[in-house]
Every structure is written in structure tokens, then in C-alpha cells.
Amino acid sequence: MGLAILNFVYLLASISFVIGIKMLGSPKTARRGNLYAAFGMTLAILATIFVYPRISNLDVPMFVYLLIFAAIAIGTVIGWGIAVKVEMTKMPELVSFFNGMGGATAGLIGLMEFSHNVGNASKMSMIVAGLVIGSISFSGSMIAWGKLSGKLNKPIRLPKYNILNTLLAIVVVVFGVYIVAADISNPYYIYLLFALALIYGIMFVLPIGGADMPVVISLLNSFTGLAAAFGGFLYDNMVMLTGGILVGSAGTILTIAMTKAMNRSLSAVVFGAFGEGSAAASAGNKVQGNIKEASPSDVAILLNYAGKVIIVPGYGLAVAQAQHVIHELEELLSKKGIDVKYAIHPVAGRMPGHMNVLLAEANVDYDKLVDMDDINNDFPNTDVVLVVGANDVVNPAAKNDPASPIYGMPILDAELARNIIVNKRSMNPGYAGIQNELFFNDKNSMLFGDAKSAFTKVVQEIKSM
16 A cells, blocks of 8 residues: 555656646746646655655654754755845856756765665666766766856866866776676775766866856756666666656757757767867957947937847846846837847857746746747848847857857857847957957947946837937
8 A cells, every 4th residue: 555655646746747847848837837846846755755664664763754854944945045045147057056966966875875785786887877977967067056156267178188088987987887897895986986977077067168058057957867867776766767867858958959059069068079169269359340339319219210129138138137127128119019029049148048037037928039040030121139238149250250169159140130239238258258240240339338227228218209
């Protein structure tokens, strides 16, 4: 009876995971989807704590239950507090941090279970695989967190980095296989493997430039899911296995989508061969020319007499918390009969889907958010394109300059619009560290200043017309 109850709860939790992930596909249902998945996880945790010991004839002392619930309570309070206070601009590094915690858990499981499964080759292989992948995800995610938070601003590359990193990856894999095949019982071996995996995770992410962070986040997310799935195999826990497979597969699919959007090959990501274009960034920074500056009044007049407007949101919009005033501007223009859409690049911001979440927070109609592939044909027929805090995703160097580190990356064709307005605080280069050719386009005007302040003035000007 107990086993039937446990399996039923695990099945219910697994279904809630699937439904939750499905609902995350739309901003309209994402909030409820997250709650459904969290509810399923809560059920699975409670069933594991109270039902599993009974069917396994485990005598769990009361103080162990107290420790478990104390840990859950502490983790809940900390996680809730961080999530409530986090700003939208800090969301990418929070995702990296939480993802790293999942990887750390998988690594710690491997360390704890090693001595209990010596002689069991099948379980030992699950332990080693989960430990290696989880440890790489943990250390790599921490480096990604440092980069996204600005604590590690520049990529660091050792001499012959690709060769060193590939050799280290081979050493980690071979050493892990040796531990399983030779039935090693000495715990120092697993601790050494743990250390090597941590070092590889650091070396894997450390040299990567900012423009490639969305790819890295997606890949590390899939690593954590895969590590959790190995834990499910280890414990013969179906809900842990299901959750891990869902996270791992979703992360993998997202990684492939991101590599396509960045024009990177997955093998280049895995073997650390990307980000090398940063050395050529100096060539991209030599872009020169004349720029035109526009006032809020100039922009308001241009928008007021436009027929079609496309807004390109970027990380600068998130920094300025300008999503609400941009939505107000969009509604104001729509009431005047102007066709307004948002062009969403797959890697705009600092993580996949960053702009979608940001605009959803401001209650922007999801139907107005158009992906790059679907909107690029609209730019030649657009009267005004507003580039708000975006940079690399509209840089024509991706098509024109073979020396550019972003050369080959698909971009939004903003330069094809009849008029271009770029809002930035200054002429500083974007996250990829290169200057933007678009700024010097004859059709472009620069609206300098904080996005929220600048477009508040634009809205006021339009209202007075």
C-alpha cells in the first residue's frame, strides 16, 4: 500500500512538472506554471520524507526529521528572501547562482554515496557521472554569476587554452572511468575527481566573453538537470529522474537554440573554442564616423507622425527599469493608430528570455512580442525603430566585419528601417566589448540618457501634441 501511494504521488508530481514547463511557454500562464511545478515538488519531498522510510523499513530518529525540516525552513526563507528582493537586472546572475546550487547538490551526493556503493559498478557509474557533471555545473555557474554581476568583467585566457582545457576534460573523463572500472574504494580518489571537475568548470567558463553568456547559462542548466537525473538512477527515484530529464532536455534544446542564435556550433561551446573573437574586439572598436544627437522633442515628433514603429529592447532597458514607460509609450502610439511591435532577439539581455520576462512584468501584450526570424522582414517597411538599451544584437558588424567577434551572429536588421533612434547612456561599447556600426548610420540619431528618464520626456512631449 505504501509503495502504491509513493508511486502515485511521484506520478502526480511528474505530471505537475510537465504541465508547469508547458505553461512556462507563455507569460500569461508562466506564473501559474511555476506554482504547479513547485506544488509537485512539495508533494514529492513530503512523500519521500514520510512514505519512503516506511516502505523501506528505515527507522528514522525524530532528530533527523527535525534537522530535515530545519534545513528546508532555512533554505525556504533564504530563497524566498532573495527572490522577492532581486531586481530584474540581477535575474540572470540569480539564475546562474541557483543553478550552481543544484550542481553542488549533485556533487555532494556523489561524495556522500561513494563509500556506500563500493563494489556496485552500475551505481558507482551513476555516482561518478553525477559528481563530475554537477561539479562542473557548480563551479562554472559560479564563474558565470561573477561575470554577470560584474565581478569578473573580462575574459581570461591562458596560453594554449583550448588545448589545456580539452586535455583537462579528457583527464576528468578517463579518471572517472578508471575509478569505476578499477572498483576504487579509497575516498581520496573521489575527492581528487571532485577537485578536477571543479577546476574544469572554472576553466570552461572563465575565458568566455559576455556576448556568449546566454549560451553558457543554457548549457550549465542542462548539466544540472543531467546530474539530477543520474541521482534519480542512483536512488531509483522516479520523480527525481523525471525532473532531471525535463530540466536537462529543456536546457539542451535551449542551448541548441542559443547556439543557433549566436551562430556557434555546440562542439565549439563544449570544447571551449568560442569567445576567441574577443581578441579581435579592438578591430571592432576602430569604427568611426559622425553621430547625430536627438532630443526627446525630436523623437516625439518623429514617432507622432510614424505609421509603423518597432521597439528593440535590451539590457539597458532593464538597468533603467524603463519597461513600464516603454509600455506607456507603446499604448500611447497605438491609440493614435500607429502599429507598434517589439523585436525580440533570442540573446537580448543577459540570459535567454530576459526581455520577454521584463516586458511581461509591465503587462505588455505577448502578441506584440515578435521573434527575430519573424520580424526581420518588417524593418524595411518600418518608419521608426527604437533601440532601447540594446547593442550587439543590432550591430551590423555581425554581417559586415569578418574581424568582429560577433561576425556571423544573426542580428535584428534595425539598420534597414527608414529612421533609427538609439537610446544609450553613452557611446561605450556593449557587452561584447565592441563599438556598434549602427551608431554612425546616416539614418540613426542618438537619444542619450537613462532610458526611463528619456522616454518619460518623450511620452510627455507626445501627450502635449
